[in-house]
Amino acid sequence: MVQSILKDVELSVLSAVVFAVCAALIMSEYDLGVTLLYTDLREYGLWYLGISFVLVLILQDTYFYFIHRMFHHPSLFRWMHYGHHRSGDSTPWTSFAFDLPEAIIQALFFVGIVFIVPLHFITLVAVLMTMTVWAVLNHLGFEIFSSSFKSHWFGKWLIGPMHHSIHHHKYKVHYGLYFTFWDKLLGTEIENYAGIAEGVTISSIKIEE
Ligand SMILES: [Zn+2]
Ligand SMILES: [Zn+2]
Numbered sequence: 001m002v003q004s005i006l007k008d009v010e011l012s013v014l015s016a017v018v019f020a021v022c023a024a025l026i027m028s029e030y031d032l033g034v035t036l037l038y039t040d041l042r043e044y045g046l047w048y049l050g051i052s053f054v055l056v057l058i059l060q061d062t063y064f065y066f067i068h069r070m071f072h073h074p075s076l077f078r079w080m081h082y083g084h085h086r087s088g089d090s091t092p093w094t095s096f097a098f099d100l101p102e103a104i105i106q107a108l109f110f111v112g113i114v115f116i117v118p119l120h121f122i123t124l125v126a127v128l129m130t131m132t133v134w135a136v137l138n139h140l141g142f143e144i145f146s147s148s149f150k151s152h153w154f155g156k157w158l159i160g161p162m163h164h165s166i167h168h169h170k171y172k173v174h175y176g177l178y179f180t181f182w183d184k185l186l187g188t189e190i191e192n193y194a195g196i197a198e199g200v201t202i203s204s205i206k207i208e209e
Helices: 002-031 046-071 074-080 100-116 121-138 147-151 161-169 181-185
Strands: none
Touching (some): 002 100, 046 181, 121 161
């Protein structure tokens, strides 16, 4: 356990460096005046802060779903995504434990998005904080929501610790980041996920091979 946490921390430090380099890249793009980042709240109005925040989460979730599925391709997994799965049972330290290619591809989303969607710096920071908190929650290794939350009209669209823990054990399902939308639409959510009762262990969950 201690060994795998240390390895996760090692990869997380590497990821932090990659994200810091990308942040520096974004700031230099901003200084050159080539991004859609803005600082004046009146430019798009207050309501746009909320809209753009949700929009970026949806776009990042979509980007993540497809790169994540790609990482699980047998020819890529070993050198692009193994680091994230190395510890088996995830802990919060696993949240940002990425191999170098994965860290770069994940961080590139932010380098690119500032050219596509007008974003206030507040929104960009809010997205980064949401990503961090959500990642830690999803890697807790134990469920924090009640089992009925999985079938709640809103809760069923959100990825939580149980949903992502299943991915860490069953590589062929649950590729999403924030939302279950793509997993549901493309059939990569385990059957009857909402019906999994409280206390069921992940190893006892069967999926079709
Ligand atoms: Zn994975
Ligand atoms: Zn994970």
